[in-house]
Amino acid sequence: MNEREAERMDILQSIYNRMFDGDGQRVISWDPTSISNIVYNHYIYLEQKGLIEISRSSSGWELAVTADGIDTIELKHPLR
16 A cells, blocks of 8 residues: 555545544534645545545535445455
């Protein structure tokens, strides 16, 4: 696994953990204004691959892991 793939997997794992290990919220509210362009691109990549859903509004993003994203984490599938 290369460095960028590891970073994307970490992001996916983080969203998954917040959804399932926290209070069980289906959607995570998040403010993307303080992230770097590289990290932003990781989120867009995960969205385009269908692993997360991003709902955008003027107050920030709402993030959710899709069924494919859950399988990627739980079944340890590669990000391909």
